[in-house]
Structure formats: structure tokens, C-alpha cells
Amino acid sequence: MEYEVVVGLEVHAELNTKTKIYCSCKNAFGGEVNTNICPKCTGMPGTLPTLNKQVVKSAVKMGYALNCTINNVCKQDRKSYFYPDLPKAYQISQYDIPLCEHGYVDVLVNGAQKRIGVTRIHIEEDAGKLLHDDSFSGSLVDFNRCGVPLIEIVSEPDMRSSAEAKAYLDTIRSILQYLDISDCKMQEGSIRCDVNVSVMKKGAEHFGTRVEMKNVNGFSGTVRAIEYEAQRQIEALEKGEEIFQETRRWDDVKGKNFILRSKEDAMDYRYFPEPDLGTIVVDEKELKRLKDSIPELPNKKQMRYISEYGLPEFEAGLLVENIEKAHFFEDCVALNICEPKNILNWLLGDVTRILNERNCEISATRLTSKNLTHMIALIDKGIISNTAGKTVLEVIVDADVSPEKVIEEKGLAQISDTSALEAIAQEIIAANQKSIEDYKKGKTNVLGFLVGQCMRASKGQGNPTVLREILLSIIEKN
């Protein structure tokens, strides 16, 4: 029996606003336990929340980026439950009227474009964290994260594989980065996921029973969690068992999930409108300003790179995934002194290698679009070899000096002077008479060997194209 997996995702992304959502504490990760707190975010009796307007702006931007309808008049609601990391015993969130709804996003999966529906995006506050310490028998609470602003992005159950879920998450993450509204640091938990999974027989009309998984951190964890849960459900169905609507907790270390609560124990959050906060109103002028501020987004950019510059789809995808690289690429192309494809190869090749080695972004280096394109143009003109280009790159990554200067100082210019190269070629041929015979017998690949020998003799500075021509003419004369 063949089964189809149905996946819906609830992505919680921490916003990178300067301050928390309802107080003026810094919105910062880490720090000494319980130091970045105040009476408001710890829910002291009598304190009241006041909404950080930047949170609304960021969420509206995300709404536009995901093609949503914006409910520019909406409210906030209280979601009640008891837990020690939730100091007010309710979370301020949005219930029946989210800030954004009815959107979608197009993602590329294995070369095909797929549209994933976005049910809603709402704003809410994060909770604190429980800590466990061996020196103490109970649990301790760190409230630093209380009041960190979140947006929750809820998708439609439109994904049919873990690969589609991964593509969706990658797209959401790069959009968040493009909008500069979230840091998207997985290891700091700034993007977290609740995953809804069901399976159905291929071609079935109705979805199977849905199981929700909580505590899924990281994108690779999401993929593993979906695959595990889908397999668990398929195995159960194959055995003739029933799937129950329940909530399960994903344990990434064990690679398994465990039941958290069944449908009967489902929480009643007793939502009601937050009486301490007024209506959220975003006026038309502000809406327009926010809409106009949305940059070209990664999926659109990728399509354009393919059609406009003839870049291959996969590489174009890699390029747009990182907004800095994409911008750098466009700066380079605008200078119009070398081929976009060559720029792409350098950016994804040696530039990316260097950045990965250093674990940094382009902006943290001194590389400029002018120097990089200049260097590439010098290779195109035959002034330096590709190998010499790599040497130049190592220098211009750390200093804003012209490639010509680097070439001059390091003596990297190619020798294209025929008389000098002819002398080298004669020498090599003299030492390899057998090769000429081989060549004449049809083993033309010895030519490459001879060029290599000449390059070595010229300490890499000989122009290989010129050398090849000289070698050929000598062989023919012989």
C-alpha cells in the first residue's frame, strides 16, 4: 500500500526588535539568568503591558511577503494555562483575528514550484525557560526570554513530504532574513516549530487523523521528526491500528516522539480579548509604507537570476538563500565588466569557502564588488591564471587593494611573450621526444601533459593558451 504524508507547520520566529513586546527590556539572547527582566515582563501584580509598535510593523511586513490579507484593525487575546515559565499564567497572543491571514508562498522542490498556503500570522509573547540544577532538587525559572516578541506563522496542510517541509522552512527563513525582522539563529531557538502530520492512502479524498508534535527545534530535526512520525503512523495503519488525535513531544536526541496528551486532555485555553491593551490599528499610510518596504524576495530573485542571467536553478537558489551574497552578486553584475556566471562561480566557490572557514558573512570581510569583478576580468583577459586569481582573492578579502597591485607585488602576471615561452617549450620538447611520437601516433592527450610541464617550468606564469599554440607548431614542424 502506498501512503501520502500530509504536513502542516506552525513556525514560531523570534523578532529582532530592540526591546521586548510589552516592556522596555532589551530583546537580547542569553545573558545572566534573570537579569534582563522587569516588573512588567515578570507579570508582577499591578503591572500592565504596552505594545511595542515595531512588532506589529515586522509582522505586517511578513504578512505582505507571504501574500496575506492584513487585518489592520485587530486585537490581542489572552491564552490561559498554568506553567512556571509563564509568569502571568496567560500568554498574550491573538485568537480569532490574526494580524495577517489567507496568504501563500511559492517554494522550489526538486525543480518544481509548489505553492504552500499560509493560514495566518499572529503576534505573541515568548515564555521563560525552566532550568534544572543538580545542586537543587526542584526546577528554577529564567524569565529573560519572557516577553520576547514572536510571530507564529501557520501553514495550510499543503506539504506532502519532509522535503517539501524543508523547502518551505528554508524559504520562510530566507524571507525573514530578507525582511531583516528575525535573526533566524536555530541554535538560539529563534525559530521553533510545531509539526502536524497525518498520512493517507495515495489518492484518498480525506486526510488521515492528525498528530501534533511539539518541541521540534531546527530544520533537520523537523525533517527527522516528520519522517519518524509518518513512518510510525504507516506502521500502525498497516497493523490495522487506529491513529488517535493527540499531541506528542519530539525528542531529537533519541530520534523518537512520545505522547504528551490525548485529545480528551486537550487544553482549554479560555481565550478572551486582552482588556489591558487597546485595538491595534495600522493606518493606510503606514500599510503602504510597509508594503513598499518589502524588497525583492528570494523566490522571485531566484527566478529572475535564472531568466535574466542564465544561472542554473540550483546555484541560483544557493545564491539567493543568503541575502548578503545575493546583494553582493547584484553589485558585481551592475559593474558590467565580467560575466554573471563567472561571478556566480567565484561567489559560490572560493568566496563561500573562505566565509565558511571563517564562519562569517561577506560584510565582515573587506571584499568589494569592484575588486572581485576586476580580478575576474583580469582572468578573462588572460592577464592572470585562474590559480593566480585564487591567490589574489586571499589578499583582497582582507584588504581593499586593487588586484593589479596584488599581481604586481606577487609577480602573478602571466607570460604571454611568445619568445620567452618558445624557449621554455623547446626545452620541454627536447626532454620529451617520445611524447611527440606518441602525439603523432594519435595520443593527443600528451599535449596537456606538455602544457603542464611548461607551466611548471614557468612557475605557473605562462599563459597556457599561448603555450598550447607554441607546442603545437613545434610538433608540426618536427
Added chain:
Amino acid sequence: MNLYELTATELSKKLASKDCSAVEATKSVFDRIEEVEGKVEAYLAVTKEEALNKAKEVDEKRAKGEALSPIAGVPIGIKDNICTKGVLTTCASKMLYSFVPPYNATVIDKLCSQDMVMTGKLNMDEFAMGSSCENSYFKKTKNPHNLSCVPGGSSGGSAAAVAAGEVFLSLGSDTGGSIRMPASYCGIVGLKPTYGSVSRYGLVAFASSLDQIGPFGRCVEDVAMLYSAICGRDENDATSVICKYPRFTANCTDIRGLRIGLPKEYFGEGVDAEVKKAVTAAVSELEKAGAVVKQISLPSTDNALSAYYIISSAEASSNLARFDGVKYGYRTESFDGLIDMYEKTRSEGFGDEVKRRIMLGTFVLSSGYYDAYYKKAKLFQKRISLEFEEAFKGCDIIITPTAPDTAFKLGEKVSDPVKMYASDICTVTVNIAGLPAISVPCGKDSKGLPVGMQIIGAKFTEQKLFDVASFYEALTGGPQKVVHVPV
């Protein structure tokens, strides 16, 4: 005459003209507390040392010729649900028996910046839930007019202290009548301001959409003075309203042409005949002075009490959820796991009335019941507001009794919550509609207990309320005298 017997405005003038010092006035108040507090039991905490230090500081400032606020050096008491940095704020609950706020409520910051001398924290019904002050975990405050009667609630301590001369002015809070009703029972003046005109920041929330802090005094002018000192927009309270807040006065001498509405629903069956008589007589006095009286109807009043208890309990169930034993206040002694800790802490830490409302509120917000109760109550809220709006097109103010009766005996209603809830029948609509209302004494019943008259205005018409109330007060013998307490 003792200094404590002055009104706050009289004292303010004497301080300004240096006829007496703040230290003298403060000492006089603490002598009076010494004398009668054992009988009245209005205070939960007395901050004598801090008060005397502050009074001395104010006197020094005045000696240096610094410009001071009218309330500078005037002793003021604070209801115990208003956060005072470094001073216990218990809400009269076992749950917060040890809670010392790390911050000041906005009203406290405002008053401190105007050199308030704070005498202490005043008793109340636990978390402001009650109409008699008997729901306090710590003590039962008595009505200074008759020590076997309740002072009203929930701000019973604030009202009794002012009436007994244990302080010049006090702050209370009013969610369904908690300022006006005890003002009425104790024979003083109390104002429930327009929702949003006084910051709620630092007021331990009971029902966020109805709560409002307001002043008590022995005359209208005192109340206007304290209200002027606390009102205004606050960045820390998103529900506080941006508008012009003038310095309010209380010296109106002409009410000719004033249109008074008398809603028939507030003079019906549930209201005591003597109360009706006193209020009607007061209205006749105003009519004689040139006011125009007309009968009006506010038909939704009958459902107001139910709507009020649904909305206020729903919000309370959420606002009081944070008292869970994790962070501050009471935590049960022994427990087995988290859930057990929550259950025992909340069972032991809250009194019966608070638990009753938390259960009611939790029920009406539960899925499946929300539409039938909470949503319907919110619709009623809209309807009641509209009825008032409509009424204010035809009249300038509305007059009703403040309470359906006068002070009842301690213990008389404790076993019958519904009877107790009915005490709020005349006051809750004002909170539901977010309006301002003032209670002024209008005579006594045959038992010698004070009757209160409630004057309701449209939003932000506090000045009109002060005008009418001060006119009536002047007509009927001026400020209230400090009540003689048998000791």
C-alpha cells in the same frame, strides 16, 4: 479644634500660609489613629516613621520657599491593592501576605512627586471583591458611625479612615461600586473617575476593563484636589486616555438650568424606602435651586448586575491566575509535584469569595460556554453604554441612590452572596459604561446611618459632577465633620 478635623483643603491652606506645619498635621493624624484605630480597624499597615520624615522634609522645602503642590504635606492613606515600593501590598489576602512590590503604582509616583505624606495602607475586601470589607483575610473594618455595622466595600478601610479622622484623604479603587458604596455607608464623598482618566498601572487588577482608582474626602473640594493630583495620561497604561486634564474646582454657586435625569429603574423595589426618600428630597433641593428634573429610563439596568458579575469574574479569573506560589506571596508548606503545589497554594491562599469568582469566571470563559455568557455580557455592556449616551442627550447629569440601603450589620450578609451582590445594583452600570460618578452624603436614615446620592455624568465630565456635588454640599451644611467614635 484638632488639626485632624480640618478638611484637606483647609489644611492645605494652613500649610501654605504656615499656620501649621506638616509635622504637626501628621502627628495629629497619628494621635487620632492611636485613639480610634483599635475600634475602627481601617489600617493594614501604618507607616508612621516614613510619614513623619516626609512631613519634616515638606516643611523644610516650604521654609526654603519652594513652590509646592496643594497636597504637599497632606496625610493620605492608600488602599492596599495599590503598589507601594518597599511597603507591603497584600490586597488583604493571605496569598500576598508577604508581597512587597519592587515598584510604585503610577498614582503613587505622581503623589510622591507632589510630596504626599503617606500614612499607611488601608483595609479592603480581598482583591477588592466584596461589598462590606468583611472579606479581608486580616481584619474587619467597622463603620465609624456605628461600630457594629460594616463600612461598605471593597474600599472599606479607605472610607472608614477618612470618616473617622484617621487620615485627611485616601485612595480607593472602584470596579463595581467599591469607592462610591463605602463612601455612602461612611457618610463621605467618593469619586469613581471616567475609565481611562487615572492610570491603573500598579493597581493589582481585579477586572481590568472596569477597575479605576479614585479619591475619598470629607468634602467635594478635597476629592477634586486629590483627583487633580492623580488623573492624566500614563504611558504605562494602554487604556489611559489622552485628553485635557484641568485642575478641578468645587465652588459652583449656580445650577440654574441644569438638567437632571432620574432613571426610574434606580428607584424601584430593591431600594430601601428611607434611602429613596433622602435622595428624592436632595433632588428637590436642587430643583428648588433652579435645576430641571426629568424622569428617564435605562431599561437594561435589570440585566446589568448579571453582566457585571460575568465580565468582572471572567477578567478576575485570568488576572488572579498569576498567584500560583511560584514567584511571590504564599506557597503551601508541603506538596507533591507542580500541580499539587498549584492546587494547595490556591486553595489555601484565596478566601471563599475570591474562589467563588475565579470559578465563575473560569466557567464563563470555558469553550462551549463563552458565547452564552461572556459574549452575551459584552453585548449588554454595549447596550448599557448606548442607553447612557442616549440619556445624556436629554440631561446633563443622572442622579440615583448610591446604594439600595444604608450600612448593614457585620455578618448580616456574609452567608448570602447573592444578597451581598445586590448591594452593587446602583453602581455597576457606571463601571460597565466607563462613566464617572460621585457619591455625596444626603442625610441619614432613622437609624442615624448616612445615605449617599450618586451623581453620574457623561465621560470626562468630572468637573460637572464636582459642580453639582459642591453646590449641594454648600446647600446642606458644608463639609462632613469627623465622626465621633466612642472609645
